[in-house]
Amino acid sequence: MRKLMALCALAGVVLVTGCNTMAGAGKDIEKGGEKVQGAAESVKQKM
Template identity: 55%
Template sequence: MTRLIALLLLAGTAMLAAGCNTMAGAGEDISKGGNAITNSAEKAK
């Protein structure tokens, strides 16, 4: 079971990296998502 979870996480990471073309691109995408959540939370205060 642990191997299956590890395999799925690895596959998901590979898909994310391939979709963004680079790991730097993945980091930028994740950062933008975090900023959007932060901005929404600030507006909701």
């Protein structure tokens, strides 16, 4: 259980450090969502 908690904490630090701020993290997540949405629309048009 301690290893899992440490791994989660480390992942959180990496995410926050990589984005510099939580606002940056939100923008990164939004961009990812837009790409998924675009891919879904592309597949939808092919059907």
